[in-house]
Amino acid sequence: MENRAKHLIFLGCGLLCAAALALGVASAPSAAEGPPEGQPAPAASASAASAPNFPIASGARLAGDDKQTRFILDLDRKIEFRAFPLADPYRVVVDIPQVNFQLAAGTGSAARGLVKAFRYGLVMPGGSRIVFDMTGPVKIANSYVLDAANGQPPRLVLDFEQVDRTSFVQSLAPESRPELKPSISEATTATIPAVTTAALPPVAATDSRPLIVIDPGHGGIDNGTQSGDQTEKNLVLGFGLALRDRIEKSGKYRVVMTRSDDTFIPLNDRVKIARSQSAALFVSIHADALPRREGDAQGATIYTVSDKASDAEAERLAEAENKADAIAGVNLTDEPTEVADILIDLAQRETKTFSNRFARLLMDEMKSTVRMHKHPLKSAGFRVLKAPDVPSVLVEIGYVSNKGDLEHLVSENWRNKAVGSMVQAIDTFFSKRLATAGPAK
Numbered sequence: 536m537e538n539r540a541k542h543l544i545f546l547g548c549g550l551l552c553a554a555a556l557a558l559g560v561a562s563a564p565s566a567a568e569g570p571p572e573g574q575p576a577p578a579a580s581a582s583a584a585s586a587p588n589f590p591i592a593s594g595a596r597l598a599g600d601d602k603q604t605r606f607i608l609d610l611d612r613k614i615e616f617r618a619f620p621l622a623d624p625y626r627v628v629v630d631i632p633q634v635n636f637q638l639a640a641g642t643g644s645a646a647r648g649l650v651k652a653f654r655y656g657l658v659m660p661g662g663s664r665i666v667f668d669m670t671g672p673v674k675i676a677n678s679y680v681l682d683a684a685n686g687q688p689p690r691l692v693l694d695f696e697q698v699d700r701t702s703f704v705q706s707l708a709p710e711s712r713p714e715l716k717p718s719i720s721e722a723t724t725a726t727i728p729a730v731t732t733a734a735l736p737p738v739a740a741t742d743s744r745p746l747i748v749i750d751p752g753h754g755g756i757d758n759g760t761q762s763g764d765q766t767e768k769n770l771v772l773g774f775g776l777a778l779r780d781r782i783e784k785s786g787k788y789r790v791v792m793t794r795s796d797d798t799f800i801p802l803n804d805r806v807k808i809a810r811s812q813s814a815a816l817f818v819s820i821h822a823d824a825l826p827r828r829e830g831d832a833q834g835a836t837i838y839t840v841s842d843k844a845s846d847a848e849a850e851r852l853a854e855a856e857n858k859a860d861a862i863a864g865v866n867l868t869d870e871p872t873e874v875a876d877i878l879i880d881l882a883q884r885e886t887k888t889f890s891n892r893f894a895r896l897l898m899d900e901m902k903s904t905v906r907m908h909k910h911p912l913k914s915a916g917f918r919v920l921k922a923p924d925v926p927s928v929l930v931e932i933g934y935v936s937n938k939g940d941l942e943h944l945v946s947e948n949w950r951n952k953a954v955g956s957m958v959q960a961i962d963t964f965f966s967k968r969l970a971t972a973g974p975a976k
């Protein structure tokens with residue numbers, strides 16, 4: 536049974552690896568996709584990323600009403616840009632070269648006219664993005680960059696106009712129209728961003744140590760939860776890097792990070808990193824927050840994937856975490872549908888057993904060093920946990936909305952203890968796994 540399952544897993548991998556190979560020779564990806572395909576011409580080069588002299592955005596404002604709304608961004612020089620709409624939810628994405636945003640706190644949070652809110656930030660080294668949440672279907676009636684004139688700085692200007700859904704859908708690039716979902720294979724090759732895959736260190740073929748993927752949630756334009764000036768994306772990155780260092784120090788495992796800096800990575804790409812590297816374990820790190828009206832929760836929670844959420848809070852959380860792509864302006868209609876293959880289904884069942892086993896081991900270890908949630912093991916439909924062949928858990932290491940938890944989350948002492956427990960659980964998991972599974976492949 537063990538062998539058969541492994542064989543099935545290989546089949547699953549084969550599909551994906553073929554897709555990954557195809558990517559290597561794929562030509563320019565189509566227009567309306569996730570961040571890394573974003574246009575800014577000078578963007579991806581290393582020299583652009585290391586140049587300290589990024590354009591500065593000093594102000595942003597909205598004007599107009601719910602028929603026509605104008606967005607203006609004040610800059611210190613002219614920049615290139617590319618603007619395009621996305622469906623479901625209705626958004627407009629503006630890709631620009633990396634910009635140093637010096638905007639007042641709260642910029643973008645107030646609704647005006649056709650714009651519900653907007654966000655801005657880095658989506659890749661050298662590339663920034665502005666994402667508008669729209670109240671409904673719109674067209675970009677005008678978009679241009681103005682020279683400095685009459686005491687005004689250079690400005691990026693976008694005019695949005697209300698349209699009906701039919702003309703909105705027609706205005707989308709063909710591959711991002713909701714009713715034209717690409718087939719699985721096309722979508723898989725088309726949505727792996729070159730940046731992510733290129734950034735991965737090559738894995739030495741002779742290194743047979745198990746590979747662990749650490750996935751700090753959010754990043755770049757997506758801050759995650761927030762409390763004061765503490766953002767989830769920074770807290771979980773710090774935690775993830777500390778976990779990586781500790782695991783690597785043991786010498787027993789290889790580690791790959793889905794991100795090791797403040798970059799946004801789409802959810803699907805996080806899963807793809809784990810699958811394409813044949814990871815033996817995937818650990819996603821997050822820090823939750825509870826809206827004030829819902830009381831005060833505290834402690835760490837460990838989540839595995841399930842079709843049906845274990846409780847209402849787990850459901851709410853999965854929904855919130857699954858929004859990361861929409862927040863960053865990833866074209867959701869482009870996402871491949873779940874691979875509905877019976878072989879993968881079988882592999883998935885075994886993977887689930889391992890995911891649950893690791894979750895329990897992790898809870899047993901963590902509860903001796905870390906304050907746990909009153910129901911520390913839960914499950915829900917997290918998209919980032921859906922690799923059919925990689926045991927995966929998502930750990931909410933605490934609530935940034937809880938004062939005590941937040942004190943822990945920013946404490947290096949606490950982090951060391953929590954990381955130590957995780958490494959202990961990883962050791963137990965792999966020693967048991969190797970003992971029951973016989974020699975590794």
Ligand SMILES: [Zn+2]
Nearest residue numbers: 752759821822
């Ligand atoms: Zn999160």
